[in-house]
Amino acid sequence: MIITEMLASAIRMGIPILLASLGAIYSERSGVVNIGLEGMMMTGAFWGALGAYFYGPFMGVILALIAGLLMALIHSIATVTFRVDHIVSGVALNILAYGSCRFLSIAIFKMATTSPHVERFRPVDIPVLKDITLLKPLVSGISPLIILAFLLVPLTCFILENTVFGLRLRSVGENPWAADSLGIKVLYMKYCGVLLSGLLAGLAGAYLAIEHTGMYVEGMTQGKGYIALAAMIVGNWSPIGALAAALIFGLAESLSFRVVEGGAIPYQFIKMIPYILTIVVLSGFVSKSTPPASVGIPYDRDSG
Amino acid sequence: MKKNLKYKILEGISPIAAMFLAAALSSIIILAIKKNPVEVYFTMFTFSFRRMDSIAVILFNATPLIFSGLAVALSFRVGLFNIGVEGQYLIGAFMAALAGFAVKGLPWFIHFPMVVLAAACGGGLWALLPIVLKIKRGVHEVITTIMMNYISFSLIHFFIADIFMDKQQKMLMGLGSPIIRMPKIQPSALIPGMHSFLSIFGINLPKHVYLNWFFPLAILLAFGIFYLLWFTPFGYELRVVGHNRTAAKASGINPQKVYIKGFLLSGAIAGLIGLSDLLGYFGYMDLDFPKGYGFTGIAVALIGKNNPLGVIPAALLFGFLNRGAEGIQTFIGVPMDTVVILQGLMILSIVIISEVMVRYIRNLEKKEARLS
Numbered sequence: 001m002i003i004t005e006m007l008a009s010a011i012r013m014g015i016p017i018l019l020a021s022l023g024a025i026y027s028e029r030s031g032v033v034n035i036g037l038e039g040m041m042m043t044g045a046f047w048g049a050l051g052a053y054f055y056g057p058f059m060g061v062i063l064a065l066i067a068g069l070l071m072a073l074i075h076s077i078a079t080v081t082f083r084v085d086h087i088v089s090g091v092a093l094n095i096l097a098y099g100s101c102r103f104l105s106i107a108i109f110k111m112a113t114t115s116p117h118v119e120r121f122r123p124v125d126i127p128v129l130k131d132i133t134l135l136k137p138l139v140s141g142i143s144p145l146i147i148l149a150f151l152l153v154p155l156t157c158f159i160l161e162n163t164v165f166g167l168r169l170r171s172v173g174e175n176p177w178a179a180d181s182l183g184i185k186v187l188y189m190k191y192c193g194v195l196l197s198g199l200l201a202g203l204a205g206a207y208l209a210i211e212h213t214g215m216y217v218e219g220m221t222q223g224k225g226y227i228a229l230a231a232m233i234v235g236n237w238s239p240i241g242a243l244a245a246a247l248i249f250g251l252a253e254s255l256s257f258r259v260v261e262g263g264a265i266p267y268q269f270i271k272m273i274p275y276i277l278t279i280v281v282l283s284g285f286v287s288k289s290t291p292p293a294s295v296g297i298p299y300d301r302d303s304g
Numbered sequence: 305m306k307k308n309l310k311y312k313i314l315e316g317i318s319p320i321a322a323m324f325l326a327a328a329l330s331s332i333i334i335l336a337i338k339k340n341p342v343e344v345y346f347t348m349f350t351f352s353f354r355r356m357d358s359i360a361v362i363l364f365n366a367t368p369l370i371f372s373g374l375a376v377a378l379s380f381r382v383g384l385f386n387i388g389v390e391g392q393y394l395i396g397a398f399m400a401a402l403a404g405f406a407v408k409g410l411p412w413f414i415h416f417p418m419v420v421l422a423a424a425c426g427g428g429l430w431a432l433l434p435i436v437l438k439i440k441r442g443v444h445e446v447i448t449t450i451m452m453n454y455i456s457f458s459l460i461h462f463f464i465a466d467i468f469m470d471k472q473q474k475m476l477m478g479l480g481s482p483i484i485r486m487p488k489i490q491p492s493a494l495i496p497g498m499h500s501f502l503s504i505f506g507i508n509l510p511k512h513v514y515l516n517w518f519f520p521l522a523i524l525l526a527f528g529i530f531y532l533l534w535f536t537p538f539g540y541e542l543r544v545v546g547h548n549r550t551a552a553k554a555s556g557i558n559p560q561k562v563y564i565k566g567f568l569l570s571g572a573i574a575g576l577i578g579l580s581d582l583l584g585y586f587g588y589m590d591l592d593f594p595k596g597y598g599f600t601g602i603a604v605a606l607i608g609k610n611n612p613l614g615v616i617p618a619a620l621l622f623g624f625l626n627r628g629a630e631g632i633q634t635f636i637g638v639p640m641d642t643v644v645i646l647q648g649l650m651i652l653s654i655v656i657i658s659e660v661m662v663r664y665i666r667n668l669e670k671k672e673a674r675l676s
Contacts, residue, residue, distance in 0.1 A: 099644025
């Protein structure tokens with residue numbers, strides 16, 4: 001029972017990391033580094049809370065998706081069309097997200113750092129499985145967004161491995177010049193990759209604001225966008241790997257809450273755990289993983 | 305020679321063009337809250353430059369940003385991204401605050417340099433792990449430095465609130481809640497304002513302006529880094545590694561050593577960012593110690609084209625923006641955070657316009673080569 005409860009809590013904590021991480025996979029497989037995930041998630045959280053506050057959770061998700069998409073559009077225009085350094089663009093995007101969320105929060109909610117409480121989705125049970133006592137904490141009363149996130153894992157696998165779109169996306173990330181010579185529209189595919197990552201990061205933000213805390217809080221992403229990048233690297237740029245890594249990070253976070261209740265260690269140190277874990281995990285695993293060959297290199301048709 | 309000058313001018317105007325583009329884009333946001341952008345920008349200018357003390361505030365605002373811009377620019381020069389400037393300066397400020405209150409009875413000419421050194425060591429220390437992991441394990445420094453930022457926030461919080469909190473303050477609990485802060489720094493470690501110096505020239509600054517000697521120190525450091533980069537062998541190695549790592553290796557430079565030295569130097573400079581505020585304004589470190597200088601430093605470095613001397617006007621620009629933000633909030637009720645949006649847009653427009661400019665110049669060169 002305790003194990004399934006821990007797992008359930010790890011899943012709740014890990015979902016935003018998983019969603020953003022899936023987004024990062026689309027972006028990186030097309031060859032674009034997306035450090036701006038953090039900002040996209042933050043914007044998604046703000047617009048998610050805004051939509052949910054005025055029109056209910058469904059509209060919250062829609063607005064979060066649009067917000068993530070628009071942020072991703074800026075990133076793709078900068079990195080793909082103008083070939084700006086991916087990291088510089090991402091960092092600028094994060095600053096922009098911070099400033100615009102704060103600005104809009106003051107303008108709309110009259111408070112700089114939080115929104116009012118918002119309505120959540122109605123929790124759902126998974127039929128059949130919910131009758132098994134052992135699995136009850138995992139499958140009953142859960143957010144529909146969690147189910148959506150889990151469905152997105154095999155879907156992403158399928159899209160990347162078994163569709164023409166996925167093949168083209170990956171080839172653009174591996175060798176854009178070769179892909180170009182085969183008639184694949186390189187810039188278009190890169191746009192698709194980045195925009196999909198924006199959608200998923202927006203969704204991650206919506207989950208945080210609507211389902212996790214029930215409101216928007218400034219800085220609520222707490223580096224989850226960067227941790228998602230780490231999860232993607234640890235998961236070797238594959239959706240299944242990202243799922244496993246996101247669950248590990250989720251578990252670390254939920255464990256940290258339990259240790260805080262114990263009170264033996266100052267809570268500031270507990271708060272560090274996910275970040276230390278990210279560093280430890282990256283320094284242990286990164287040598288084994290293989291990023292797409294041309295990731296981070298701006299594509300210029302005339303060079304290379 | 306003449307052609308070169310033309311390209312130089314084209315490159316030089318790109319930051320100005322970027323500023324205008326960013327201002328134009330920000331206007332959309334200002335219009336969205338039904339304010340007049342022209343009035344907003346006009347107020348920013350008049351409020352900032354109307355009086356001498358306002359200009360002194362701009363210089364005070366720019367001081368930490370010069371350090372921050374230099375730290376980021378130096379890491380960019382060696383081909384690394386130091387996104388951890390934020391954490392490094394907080395650790396540096398904490399170490400300085402610690403050395404500032406715990407060591408007693410020293411004359412200022414020993415105590416003050418000691419505190420500055422403690423800050424630089426703190427910043428360098430916080431840069432050490434990311435660069436070691438980069439070299440030994442191939443971990444990208446961007447993610448590690450960002451993680452180190454979050455770790456530093458928690459660590460500083462722990463040290464200020466749990467270990468070094470000023471106990472004498474706690475006794476005053478009855479008289480309203482105490483600030484959670486460290487004890488006050490010894491006067492021998494504080495930096496004096498520039499008031500008496502400037503009054504020789506007939507400029508009398510009011511007491512609420514905290515412009516201090518860290519401003520000229522920051523300018524001196526910028527010139528020092530400029531000299532280091534362009535007139536010393538180490539600076540040459542640093543630029544070669546930043547420009548082309550493989551070529552550097554082929555010519556007998558050990559890139560790893562240069563990486564370590566360059567990154568630690570960047571961290572040490574980052575450690576100094578908070579000192580103007582700490583030793584010239586607050587006199588102690590608390591939980592509300594200003595944050596965000598590290599991220600603004602990235603913008604400052606980019607607008608300054610990663611040139612130590614370019615960092616100075618870029619930092620002054622941001623000092624002006626922050627001062628102007630106070631003006632527009634007070635006088636026309638536009639949130640100060642408009643300026644943060646402006647900063648984000650500025651980074652994007654500067655990098656985009658630079659790219660476009662580089663391509664344009666390349667085309668011009670090609671055309672001229674064909675003609676001759």
